[in-house]
Amino acid sequence: MKGENALGDFLRARRGRVRPDEAGLTSFGRRRVPGLRRDELAHLAGVSQHYLTRLEQGKDRNPSPQVLNALASALRLTPDERAHLTALADAPPHGVEPTVVSDAVQQLIDSWSQTPAYVRDRRFDVLAANKLAMALSPLYTPGQNLVRGMFLDPAARALFPDWRQIAAQSAAALRAEADPRDPATAELISSLLTDSLFRDSWSLHDVRPTRDEVKRFNHPVVGPLTLRRETLAIAGAEGQVIIAYQAAPGAPAAQALARLL
Template sequence: MSEPYLTRLEQGVDRHPSPQVLRALARALELDAGASAHLSALAAPDPVRPSETEVAPDVHQLLDAWVDSPAYVRNRRFDVLAANKRARALAPMYESGHNLALDMFLAPEVRRLLPDWPEIAAQTAAALRAEADPRDPRTARLVAELEADDGFRALWARHDAQPSRDELKRFAHPVAGELVLRRQALTVGGAEQQVIIVYQAAPGSPSEAALARLL
């Protein structure tokens, strides 16, 4: 890449570099996979997307069918769109209408619920950067609201970009006690802006018994 072309990119004159140029930039900057994907999203043309907020009836039915597992649907801006009863009993932030990032940083009860809050908060900020569309005005308003929190502001300034991943998560529930649950993320077919999150306890474990006490 020539120096004049790099200057045009830096000045925003060329807003949509080719995939080859993006790969070259990612290599030059030594970006990891998450940051490289975020770079590609920033450079992509504004997409035409279906509704991010309407959850299909069959997805609602699927959530309700998971009677033993907390499950909810969120969009890539971390708005909760739907949740089953066990998810709502596990944490208030899984109620429809909540935003997971806002609750993570601005709701004191979430910090008490998650023993590993510092690590999960950092993952949340990195996942929001990786998954949310930075050109969306609603995302910009969300980030502006979150930046009222010093912790979020420091994490956001790191520019980490890593999509959510499957992992074990610990909860310290005020009624059910301690739970260790496997978190899995599933993309909704036909609604790529929506993600189903399901929590499962290991069969026969104390966490499975604790889950049963939620309802």
């Protein structure tokens, strides 16, 4: 991952995703680029082409909030993508984040006997898990990296019926939440870029933080499961979140989870 010019990489990638007609521009003749040309984006954002070139080349890394807002509007960015653009432009690097989960949090997730739960950090390293989470999948074992496992572990492809979609979402979540200036994150991305599917997903520069949503599993022991994922930030532990899966009361998935222990 080229974290040293993450802002420029993101601007170029998103510029290539906007069609001229979507931006209200008339396109004539054959175009050499699939999306907006640099001069077109500069015009739409009300900045000079020279300045936009400097941003994309990493020669200027501190655009004003007004410029960022104009670029985000011209690029038709989603709220998540706007937040990511702002973070790339002016957020200071994250400090040293804790790699140990507190005893209180471990006791909390252990007390959820019917709820698979684990703790991960911003880099998607699993830091702690309860027994039911590890029974649901070895991916949720402390010491595992969720994104690496999703792309490189064949068991993940069998576990998730929607594996290809979930894998792409995990890459988009890593981009949204991880700090590109963190050396361990850069090393993780570099190792994953050897995988062609991850490389294709990462090159899209999609941004989508982890959300509460329904997820399907095809467990090798208890069969199909449909669970609701909840994401809970841990106060006082920067970057750590609890991921918990819940089955609807009385649903077949609840009975299946009970058979895992």
